[in-house]
Amino acid sequence: MTSRQFLIRDLLVLLAFTGWTLALPFYASEFVVSMALTCLMYVALSSSWGLFCGSTRYLSLATSAFFGIGAYTTAILLGQFSWVETIAIGAGMAVVVAVVMGAAVLHLRGTYFAVLTFGMTELIMHAVTYFEKTVTGTVGRVLTVVPERDTIYLTVLALAVLAVAVSIVVRRTRFGLALMGIGADEQRAQTLGVNTRLVKIAGFALTAGFAGAVGAAMAVRWTYIDPHTVFNPFIGFQTVLITLIGGVLTLWGPLLAAIIFSVLAESLRLQFPQIYLMSLGLLLILCVLYLPGGLASLRGETFKGWWNDSRDWTKDLRRELSGEKEREKQRLKRREKESHFV
Amino acid sequence: MSLTAWLELITSGLITGGIYALVALGLNLQYGLMRILNIAHGEFLMVGAYLTWLVQTQFGLSPLLMVPVAFVLLMVLGVAVHFLCFRRLTATSPNLDVFEARGLMVAFGLMFLVQNFVSWQWGGDLRGYDYLTEPVKFGEAQFAANKLLVFGLALLFSGALIALLRMTLLGKGVRALMQSAIGAQLMGIDTKRLHPLMFGIGLGLSGIAGALLSMAYTITPYMGQPYTVTALIVITLGGFGSMGGALIGGLFLGVIEALGMHFTNPSLKALLSYVVFIAVLLLRPEGLFTRKSRKA
Amino acid sequence: MSEQVLPLLEAHDVTVRFGGLVAVDGVSANFVPGELVGIIGPNGAGKTTFFNAISGVQVPTAGRLIAHGHNLTGRGPHRFAAHGVARTFQTPRVFPDMPVAANIEFGLKFAGKRRRKYLFWGDEVGVPWALRDAASILSLIGLSAQAELPAAAITPSQQRLLEIGMALATRPKLLLLDEVAAGLTESEIEEMARLIRRLRDELDLTVIWIEHAVTTLLRHVERVIVLHQGRKIADDTPHNVVRNPEVIEAYLGDEMAEPSAEEEEVAA
Numbered sequence: 001m002t003s004r005q006f007l008i009r010d011l012l013v014l015l016a017f018t019g020w021t022l023a024l025p026f027y028a029s030e031f032v033v034s035m036a037l038t039c040l041m042y043v044a045l046s047s048s049w050g051l052f053c054g055s056t057r058y059l060s061l062a063t064s065a066f067f068g069i070g071a072y073t074t075a076i077l078l079g080q081f082s083w084v085e086t087i088a089i090g091a092g093m094a095v096v097v098a099v100v101m102g103a104a105v106l107h108l109r110g111t112y113f114a115v116l117t118f119g120m121t122e123l124i125m126h127a128v129t130y131f132e133k134t135v136t137g138t139v140g141r142v143l144t145v146v147p148e149r150d151t152i153y154l155t156v157l158a159l160a161v162l163a164v165a166v167s168i169v170v171r172r173t174r175f176g177l178a179l180m181g182i183g184a185d186e187q188r189a190q191t192l193g194v195n196t197r198l199v200k201i202a203g204f205a206l207t208a209g210f211a212g213a214v215g216a217a218m219a220v221r222w223t224y225i226d227p228h229t230v231f232n233p234f235i236g237f238q239t240v241l242i243t244l245i246g247g248v249l250t251l252w253g254p255l256l257a258a259i260i261f262s263v264l265a266e267s268l269r270l271q272f273p274q275i276y277l278m279s280l281g282l283l284l285i286l287c288v289l290y291l292p293g294g295l296a297s298l299r300g301e302t303f304k305g306w307w308n309d310s311r312d313w314t315k316d317l318r319r320e321l322s323g324e325k326e327r328e329k330q331r332l333k334r335r336e337k338e339s340h341f342v
Numbered sequence: 343m344s345l346t347a348w349l350e351l352i353t354s355g356l357i358t359g360g361i362y363a364l365v366a367l368g369l370n371l372q373y374g375l376m377r378i379l380n381i382a383h384g385e386f387l388m389v390g391a392y393l394t395w396l397v398q399t400q401f402g403l404s405p406l407l408m409v410p411v412a413f414v415l416l417m418v419l420g421v422a423v424h425f426l427c428f429r430r431l432t433a434t435s436p437n438l439d440v441f442e443a444r445g446l447m448v449a450f451g452l453m454f455l456v457q458n459f460v461s462w463q464w465g466g467d468l469r470g471y472d473y474l475t476e477p478v479k480f481g482e483a484q485f486a487a488n489k490l491l492v493f494g495l496a497l498l499f500s501g502a503l504i505a506l507l508r509m510t511l512l513g514k515g516v517r518a519l520m521q522s523a524i525g526a527q528l529m530g531i532d533t534k535r536l537h538p539l540m541f542g543i544g545l546g547l548s549g550i551a552g553a554l555l556s557m558a559y560t561i562t563p564y565m566g567q568p569y570t571v572t573a574l575i576v577i578t579l580g581g582f583g584s585m586g587g588a589l590i591g592g593l594f595l596g597v598i599e600a601l602g603m604h605f606t607n608p609s610l611k612a613l614l615s616y617v618v619f620i621a622v623l624l625l626r627p628e629g630l631f632t633r634k635s636r637k638a
Numbered sequence: 639m640s641e642q643v644l645p646l647l648e649a650h651d652v653t654v655r656f657g658g659l660v661a662v663d664g665v666s667a668n669f670v671p672g673e674l675v676g677i678i679g680p681n682g683a684g685k686t687t688f689f690n691a692i693s694g695v696q697v698p699t700a701g702r703l704i705a706h707g708h709n710l711t712g713r714g715p716h717r718f719a720a721h722g723v724a725r726t727f728q729t730p731r732v733f734p735d736m737p738v739a740a741n742i743e744f745g746l747k748f749a750g751k752r753r754r755k756y757l758f759w760g761d762e763v764g765v766p767w768a769l770r771d772a773a774s775i776l777s778l779i780g781l782s783a784q785a786e787l788p789a790a791a792i793t794p795s796q797q798r799l800l801e802i803g804m805a806l807a808t809r810p811k812l813l814l815l816d817e818v819a820a821g822l823t824e825s826e827i828e829e830m831a832r833l834i835r836r837l838r839d840e841l842d843l844t845v846i847w848i849e850h851a852v853t854t855l856l857r858h859v860e861r862v863i864v865l866h867q868g869r870k871i872a873d874d875t876p877h878n879v880v881r882n883p884e885v886i887e888a889y890l891g892d893e894m895a896e897p898s899a900e901e902e903e904v905a906a
Contacts, residue, residue, distance in 0.1 A: 059443060104624060110439045111446055114621055115574060122571070123616040130609040174747050181744060184733040190715035191693060191725055193749025193808055197714070237450070240538035244447060280456025285369050288447045289430050 003172070010168045010251060017242040017255075018161050021144055025153055033265075037153055037221075039216055039262035040160040045235075046243040046254035047163040048210035051170060052203035053240075054248035055179040058109070062101065062117040063239045065124045066094040066208040068231035070215025072128065075225055083147050087155065087216045094212025095205045097124075102201040118233070125231035132227070140226030147220060155217045163210050167251055179203055245287050247294025257295060350485070351600055357489050359596020360496030361551050365569050366576035366588040367503055368547035373581030374520045375540050377438065378428055378445040382452035383573060384566030385460075386545045391418055391561040392460055392554025397554075398471050405473055409495065409553045416549030420542030423609050427452065428541070453567075461563035470560035488558040499550055500592075504544075504585050516540060575619045578627075644707055645670050646721065646812050646844050652691050652701035654684070654868075661687040661866035664701070669812065669846065674838050676855040676876075680888055688727060688865065689814050693725045694718035705812075713867045720747035722811035726818060730797040733789035733803065738781060741789050741800055743771040745807025762827045765809055766841045772807070779803045779833075788841035793820065803806045806841070813837070819854070827851050831858045856880065864888070 021040065025033050045063060053060050070090035078086045105116050132138050170176040178199045181189035184325060190196050206230065219225055242261055247253025261280070268276040365387060373382045385432045388535050393415065394408040435441035474488040499613055507513035527533060551569075555561070580587025595615075602611035645668040653692050662684040669675065690696035692703060694715035702711045705721040715765040724745075733741050750769075767777050779799045785794050789800060798818055805813060807865045815834065819827040831854050840846045849855040856862065858878040864872035864879060866888040872879050879885055 057443065059446070068360070111442045112623065112627065114446060116620060117615055119623070123613065123620060124610055126613040126616060130613050133607070133609060177744065177747060180734065184735065185731050187695060187715070188731045188733070191485035191695065191719055192745045192804065193716050193719040195716045235550050241450070277454050277458040278462070281451040284451035285427060285448050285455070287429065288444050288451070292444070
């Protein structure tokens with residue numbers, strides 16, 4: 001398929017997805033719609049996370065920070081500003097924080113970066129907690145102005161579709177190529193003319209904006225928010241997990257994984273919440289070890305490869321157990337000794 | 343504040359600091375040697391605590407006995423975990439950056455797995471038992487006996503590890519590997535055997551820490567994470583790979599925390615510790631207590 | 639209309655220090671358009687570090703770097719690329735998962751783009767015809783057949799050619815080649831040298847070439863800079879450099895003690 005054909009295919013799938021999720025509230029039960037809402041939230045979060053962190057391989061754990069910032073924006077400003085304005089401001093605040101954070105931190109790689117973003121998330125949470133306690137004298141906030149369920153649903157749907165659409169578009173632009181170059185070999189990309197600092201900050205700000213917008217929208221689902229709920233690092237962890245399992249470099253992987261996990265989460269949540277989390281953990285380990293490209297990279301060859309690998313492994317094991325390995329070693333040793341006498 | 347009060351405060355800080363040091367040493371061993379940032383480290387501490395609690399409540403065995411047992415059990419677990427999860431990564435990762443990132447993610451997965459397994463089996467409530475709760479007096483100051491024991495043993499094991507690394511041939515091999523992996527291998531040091539062993543020892547240390555903690559504090563399936571975070575902060579302050587730094591850093595952090603808790607409110611303390619953490623990572627990534635000698 | 643011949647790149651007293659080790663020690667050199675310069679020196683002389691400094695990859699501890707009159711000291715590699723400095727790395731650093739053609743296009747889309755000037759009907763001005771797009775660059779370096787293969791799948795010597803192609807895609811004025819002939823046979827080195835000369839002639843470039851295959855290099859370049867322990871000990875024609883006693887001493891008489899007959903003939 002040519003690049004144009006891929007584009008058309010992607011857009012068609014996106015359109016179908018949009019149409020289907022749009023129609024959902026009209027015929028599905030309350031439970032299903034609620035599940036779809038969580039699913040759409042994670043679609044938005046993972047797609048935007050994968051956009052930056054997937055291609056550049058800078059693993060950001062700061063999603064919760066931006067989510068929380070958006071949530072607090074809503075808690076404070078909704079009522080004075082309209083719904084759309086509040087979401088936009090939430091996204092904007094997250095972007096500002098991301099630019100500051102990024103400028104300070106994006107020159108570090110790998111584990112340093114991941115640990116730092118985590119630290120900054122916790123920092124922001126504690127800062128907000130402290131500020132609330134001492135300056136405003138509150139522990140959490142109650143949301144008084146709450147829009148209709150359908151409005152929330154539509155907003156999150158729009159954000160999810162936008163996140164996927166932006167991913168589709170960015171991949172085809174110079175910006176997307178720059179991101180991939182940074183992930184492949186950052187210094188090389190620099191010598192070829194990429195202003196990596198700017199590109200990284202822009203990418204980071206993009207993910208932050210989405211996370212902030214999603215946070216701002218979802219805040220109204222909880223009528224009472226406090227720092228521990230909205231800055232919960234688990235939101236960030238789950239985003240990362242879903243994107244990694246789905247396939248961090250792919251377009252549809254995160255979406256697929258988000259759907260699977262939302263279904264799993266909702267069905268297991270009431271009786272076996274821990275089993276859901278355990279399976280997440282186990283799946284992540286298995287994916288990193290055996291399927292680094294994620295679920296979306298599963299192909300016929302992958303299964304063949306696994307089959308061959310396991311066959312080789314059992315063959316090797318059998319040889320070792322039957323003592324043949326030992327015998328071969330002895331044979332080689334004898335041959336070596338003989339060659340010394342030549 | 344009276345002298346006794348100061349003494350009690352600083353000692354309680356040292357006690358928690360001793361635990362921090364123990365956990366940090368294990369984490370440091372794993373990262374400094376193998377570049378595996380095991381963020382599930384705290385979960386294994388929690389496992390050690392639960393094992394000790396289980397044994398104590400089911401069979402009445404003294405937790406003191408469990409300390410070496412916990413070490414052995416968790417060491418074996420560590421070797422198994424390394425074999426199952428991390429060995430394959432060494433073979434399949436194209437470079438160090440990718441290996442570190444993948445190791446981090448595997449550790450992530452382990453964190454979810456272990457934490458929720460325990461929560462599933464034993465529930466999320468607080469558990470605990472009483473052991474040596476009578477207070478001990480030094481002059482006017484009063485300390486709980488169990489906490490003193492915890493401190494003493496934590497220092498003992500930390501010291502033992504450092505001694506092991508400094509004085510035995512094995513330890514020297516480990517330190518050589520930390521400084522130059524290829525050079526050490528050329529000298530004949532076998533990483534295939536050494537890595538799982540050291541990973542196991544690292545986990546064993548956190549198992550000890552957990553066993554010790556269970557003597558004096560209540561346990562929950564979620565107790566591990568704060569210790570992982572604190573251990574991270576400690577090894578950042580002390581310098582990645584520096585054992586002495588981890589020990590000093592742990593004690594130091596414990597005291598700072600105790601002082602902070604007492605004089606300010608907990609949120610500010612948490613805030614300040616993260617500010618310090620980030621500042622150190624950004625400005626002096628080789629740690630506060632190491633000499634600025636290494637250059638890439 | 640005549641242009642003032644500004645040096646393409648001026649290095650003033652460039653020093654690079656790593657802790658206690660001085661890798662480059664006060665090296666100064668100017669490079670003018672159209673030159674073919676070789677840099678030689680025993681191992682550890684600081685040649686690659688010097689390259690790193692003049693391409694922006696390494697910020698010098700002291701000294702200044704001026705490209706076309708612009709002070710680029712301390713700026714990042716992308717600024718150097720924007721001013722026409724392109725380089726290859728000793729071990730080829732290609733983008734392994736992208737196809738060969740995409741590797742070339744990368745440079746075209748970034749630094750290569752910035753240096754284009756359009757006439758209003760969409761033609762590019764000031765860019766050599768041979769560098770107009772990925773396909774022409776590929777045919778220039780001889781990798782047209784491998785265009786769709788992932789870069790990881792081609793042979794190491796092909797990867798080295800790809801490295802050069804990627805550098806050319808940035809439409810440079812100054813091309814830094816770091817040991818592009820390492821590990822090649824005698825005839826292959828000769829071929830590489832001829833390619834480099836062609837590139838310089840056809841593409842209006844200045845080429846600076848680090849090489850260990852000293853004899854071949856000396857046959858093809860017009861000017862040689864010799865580095866030893868971080869310092870520049872000679873900067874002259876090949877003919878004079880082989881007779882320079884300090885240079886001879888630095889190499890301990892390995893390759894250059896007696897100027898061979900052919901060196902005499904070529905350098906004359």
